[in-house]
Amino acid sequence: MIEGRHALVTGGGTGVGRAIALALAEAGASVTICGRREAPLAQAAGEHTRIAALVADVTDEAAMVRLHAEAEAARGPLDIVIANAGGAESGPAHRTSLVDWQRTLDLNLTGAFLTVKPALAGMTRRKAGRIVFVASTAGLKGYAYVAPYVAAKHGVVGLMRALAVETVKSGVTVNAVCPGFVETEMLVQSVQRIVETTGRSADEARASLAATNPQHRFIQPQEVAAAVLWLCSDAARSVTGQALSISGGETW
Numbered sequence: 001m002i003e004g005r006h007a008l009v010t011g012g013g014t015g016v017g018r019a020i021a022l023a024l025a026e027a028g029a030s031v032t033i034c035g036r037r038e039a040p041l042a043q044a045a046g047e048h049t050r051i052a053a054l055v056a057d058v059t060d061e062a063a064m065v066r067l068h069a070e071a072e073a074a075r076g077p078l079d080i081v082i083a084n085a086g087g088a089e090s091g092p093a094h095r096t097s098l099v100d101w102q103r104t105l106d107l108n109l110t111g112a113f114l115t116v117k118p119a120l121a122g123m124t125r126r127k128a129g130r131i132v133f134v135a136s137t138a139g140l141k142g143y144a145y146v147a148p149y150v151a152a153k154h155g156v157v158g159l160m161r162a163l164a165v166e167t168v169k170s171g172v173t174v175n176a177v178c179p180g181f182v183e184t185e186m187l188v189q190s191v192q193r194i195v196e197t198t199g200r201s202a203d204e205a206r207a208s209l210a211a212t213n214p215q216h217r218f219i220q221p222q223e224v225a226a227a228v229l230w231l232c233s234d235a236a237r238s239v240t241g242q243a244l245s246i247s248g249g250e251t252w
Contacts, residue, residue: 001234003028006075008068010058010115011085012051013040015184016134019221020082023229025050029080032071034058058085058111068118077122080232083115083156084134087186088149090193096148104148109155116163120172127171130232133160134224135176140243140251153178157243164241173240175231180247181209183218215248 007024011017012033018040025031025048034056035041041053052074056067072078086108089100116131123129138146139153157176164174181187187209194205210216227246230236245251 002080002229002232005029005079005232006071006077007031007080007082007232008071008078008115008119009033009082009084010056010111011035011134013037013044013053015186016179016182016221016224017082017084018044019225020084020134020228021051022048023222023225024080024082024232027229030075032067032075032078034067035085058083058115059106061114064114065118077126078119079123079128080130080132081116081119082132082134082228083112085111085115086134086136086152088138088146088190090145090190092145093147101148105152105155108149108152109159112156113159120163120167123172124167124170129167129170129172131160131163131172131174132228132231133157133174133176134228135160135178135243137178137180137245137247137251139176139178140245160243161241168240171237173231173237175236175240176243177224177227177231178243178245178247178251179219179224180213180245180250181218182224183220187218213248213250217248219246219248 007029009017009021012021013035021031021033031051034054036057038055045051045053054067056063112133133156135156136153138150139157142150160174160176191202191205
């Protein structure tokens with residue numbers, strides 16, 4: 001049962017995070033979303049009365065501790081935490097600077113850890129909770145020219161599995177969803193990078209990315225949200241430590 005529960009969704013202002021927040025709110029949860037940009041957060045929060053927005057940077061530990069405290073003071077203990085914030089840059093590994101490498105790991109891996117860490121003690125004490133990491137097929141296989149992102153998302157899947165083992169006797173479940181290319185702003189940016197570096201048209205770039213999916217289509221944000229909604233439900237109480245591929249058969 002999701003109705004009446006309090007959920008946190010990072011990166012909740014756009015894309016997959018927004019779709020997850022709306023799905024949880026429609027299912028009856030009180031949803032706190034966060035991100036670094038106030039405008040998209042406010043727009044997403046305006047789409048449903050059960051969504052509230054707070055500005056926070058997932059790479060800042062103090063900010064995430066404050067976020068959890070403010071959210072719980074306003075709406076009660078967090079029952080569901082969705083670590084969704086992330087992003088990728090592309091380029092050959094030998095041209096990747098240490099700054100670029102660290103920035104990608106900070107956002108995608110360390111940010112995921114800092115998102116869930118403040119909730120773990122309370123969930124374990126209450127013997128209930130749902131944690132879902134939004135990883136990627138890049139957490140299950142390799143892709144060229146995004147080595148830091150692949151490393152970070154593999155780390156997210158590993159973190160999920162470690163936390164699932166730690167919490168398995170407490171009633172808390174910890175899982176990850178691993179989408180392929182999703183029709184979001186991040187996809188638009190990927191297409192633009194291909195156009196700029198290869199000279200191909202936007203349609204050709206989109207087709208090359210869609211071809212990685214055996215169904216030759218892009219995943220829709222609502223499909224990821226539906227999977228997350230199920231993992232947060234009582235129907236999935238026996239599911240923990242799983243990396244669910246949402247990729248049209250690209251990965252298993």
